[in-house]
Amino acid sequence: MSFKALIVDKDDEGKTSAGVQTIDESRLPEGDVTVAVEYSTVNYKDGLCLGSGGGLVKTYPHVPGIDFAGTVEASDDPRYTPGDKVVLTGWRVGEIWWGGYAQKARVKADWLVPLPDGLTTRDAMAVGTAGFTAMLAVMALEDHGLKPGDGPVLVTGAAGGVGSVATAILAHLGHEVAAVTGRPETADYLTGLGASRIVAREEINETVKRPLEAETWAGCVDAVGGAMLARVLGQMKYGASVAAVGLAGGAGLPATVVPFLLRGVNLLGIDSVMRPHDDRLRAWGRIARDLPMDKLADMIQPATLADLPELGRAILKGGVRGRVVVDVNA
Template sequence: MFKALVVEKDEDGKTHAAVQELDESRLPEGDVTVAVEYSTLNYKDGLCVGPGGGLVRNYPHVPGIDFAGVVEESADDRYKPGDRVVLTGWRVGEVHWGGYAQKARVKADWLVPLPDGLTTRAAMAVGTAGFTAMLSVMALEDHGLKPGQGPVLVTGAAGGVGSVATAILAKLGHEVAAVTGRPETADYLNGLGATEIVPREEFAEVTRKPLESERWSGCVDAVAGVMLGRVLKQMKYGTSVAAVGLAGGAVIEGALITPFILRGVNLLGIDSVMRPYEDRVRAWGRIATDLPMETLEAMIQPATLGDLPGLGADILKGKVKGRVVVDVNA
């Protein structure tokens, strides 16, 4: 038997989440059984713990789009009992039972060996949000970003992706301008390494200007909407924006073609769900070396399985700061 957060749907279409004891025979098919130690909380998790957001296909369901733990059983030669592993993406926690449980069974192809120097707890302080942040930084670097070129903008900076992106960029020697709509998070963001706090209101107005003054040498954007439309017009010549989210809407409002053809700006789409294995290994290796662990600790909000229904509702309302680390055995 093992504990899991199970989401069920009643005859009226309403969902209810509660911690239950399950028999191991109920685990889905897979090559590797993992004794989960920690999971975390992302925006998608909030949807899956609650109404589903169209992500969950079948109920009852165990959410949790990422987890870290120790291999318990394996039918794949790449993993053996005792190996420490991490999983993000592959629609685990959406269409496949996820990490909000003491056990998980998944395909071996979905796992990544945990790099030396990273504990399972630290890996989930990073989680999908931090993994996505590192992919974003790597993409900006691959397109020419180097320290000393000017401030790098991070939107939604107090959220999961933004927090880790801010810490990584600061550790690498960049000036970081952190955008937030929550003034009370300024000290938190400065502690992560931000050198400038930019009020969200500066990007709130749609403008039809083809271009604005050049300000940013790079950007990690988790917001899209009106904000991304404004940011694109403020990018320096030949720089790039890594687009990772759409908290502000799926449409880039007020956007024109001019930043792309007159300043050579690049808009880089960052997907973390279906990322190839080689990219995952590279990103987790960089996380182990380029994310300051003492800064990571400052982001952590501890939680248990029983806390998740409330936290899932909070993250959908933008009330969660930093990284929630879920001890599934607590």
Template sequence: MFKALIVDKDEAGATSASVQDISTDRLPEGNVTVAVDYSTVNYKDGLCLGSGGGLVRNYPHVPGIDFAGTVEASDDPRYSVGDKVVLTGWRVGEVHWGGYAQKARVNGDWLVPLPEGLSTRQSMAVGTAGFTAMLAILALEDHGLTPEKGEVLVTGAAGGVGSVATAILAHLGYQVAAVTGRPETEEYLRDLGATRIVAREEIAETVKRPLEAETWAGCVDAVGGAMLARVLGQMKYGASVAAVGLAGGAALPATVVPFLLRGVNLLGIDSVMQPYDNRLRAWQRVSTDLPMDKLEAMIQPATLSDLPTLGADILKGQVKGRVVVDVNA
């Protein structure tokens, strides 16, 4: 028997979540069983903890799109009992039972070895949000971004992706302009390394002009919507925006002018289906380029019983930094 957060849906379509003791024979199919140490809370988790957001197909369900822990049983030759592993993506926690439990059973193809120098707790402080931030930074670098090019904008900076992106970029020597709609997070963002705070209202609305002054050498955008449209018109010639989220909406009320007259690049970042080699590259860079003291400052500890409330909070934009869920507490 082990503890898991079970989300169920009644005949009327209402969902409820509760911590239950369940048997290992209820675990889904997979060739690797992991004793989970930690999980975390992402926007998708908030959806899966509530209505399902169209992501969950079958109930009862165990959410949790990330987890880290120790291999307990394995039919995959790449993993042995006792190995430390990390999982993000692959629709685990959505269509496949996830990490909000003391045990998880998954396909070995979905796992990566825990990077040297990272603990399972630290890896979940990173989680999908931090992994996505690193993928975004790698994409910007691959398209020519270097510190001497100028300021890098991070939107939604106090959230999970934004927090990690700010800390990594600052550590790499970039000047980071952090966008936030929460004035109380200014000190937090400056502690992560932001050199400028940009109020959300300064950049949240579209303007009639398709181009404004060339301001940003790069951007990690977690907001989308009107803010992304505005940012595209403020990018320097040849600069790139890595789009990682849609907290501000999925529509993009923009023109093609920034692409045609300034050679701006809009780079889509997906973390769910990333190939194995890209995952290893990103996790290795996380282990070397994310200052662990900054990571620690982002952590909000939680237990399985805290998750329903935290899921609702993250959907309202009320979670700062990274939640680390100790599933054994």
């Protein structure tokens, strides 16, 4: 029982290499459920794991791929039976556990989520960790009071995976979306996703001396962090919230506490990796209901296992727009 997998290995000098190999099923890790993988995707973490590892990969040889969707082939857990469609994101799969860049994967049953009605496995990977994170961010903003009509909602890093899906969801829910991008050529793409305003990155990516500016944004999904997040905090409306999902602009936060103390602004941290199972079910149900699937077509770049090393390098340089859907059987 052999299958194809994208294997990353490291030599004695610490240099990594990645390539498609045919391997035996006996090499899969232990787990409750074996899945015939149909699709995976490419995230920033995957780019790290396809290259130097970024400190995420502990042992080699390794199969990256932090997301996958497919069909249960065998299960020792009563919650899943052969033929069930499932999706997996997070739980450090693809990092310290073999992941989805293969035609088969074996994982713990607790890590899987049944594929919601109305979604295909390809749809699920057009969503992936990026879209799942985006929905968690939208849900957090809603849980803290955000409603359509409250005012414009800012999405930073809007042309990336998380930002693209967040823009589409928010617009579908009736929000006015202001999309921040440093790539002017993505303006039509973002408008097509539902953005009503394009904000040039240079307008908002530097801190100012004033800790508070005019109250502008009713909410924000921030994928950038750093100086841009610090600036945005001072522009939020009274009681508004920022859902922080990434650090493309840096891990530092050169901000003051003034927006929190004088405007009651909330900074909400969004983690998708270790999210409890009930939250996952809720988020995937909302994705099936509130993410316009016709918008996904504008985000998708198809790929195969052989394309992954180059795509991994590209995403680390900010060269991937929207979502990559990897057909592991192509």
